[in-house]
């Protein structure tokens with residue numbers, strides 16, 4: 001099950017978990033390129049360049065208008 005489907009009973013209003021037989025209704029969102037796929041998706045252009053730190057820094061500047069990528 002996707003992390004977004006676990007629900008959050010502490011949220012206001014509470015977010016119910018998605019029944020596991022149902023597909024994920026949430027729109028995935030990539031924190032790297034702001035694309036409509038999960039950040040770990042192999043569709044992400046960042047994925048292709050995940051070992052190319054300079055490319056990532058350059059692309060991150062273009063996407064985010066400056067600043068530095070967050071370290072995980």
Ligand SMILES: [Zn+2]
Nearest residue numbers: 004005024026
């Ligand atoms: Zn979901």
Ligand SMILES: [Zn+2]
Nearest residue numbers: 030033035044
């Ligand atoms: Zn992406």
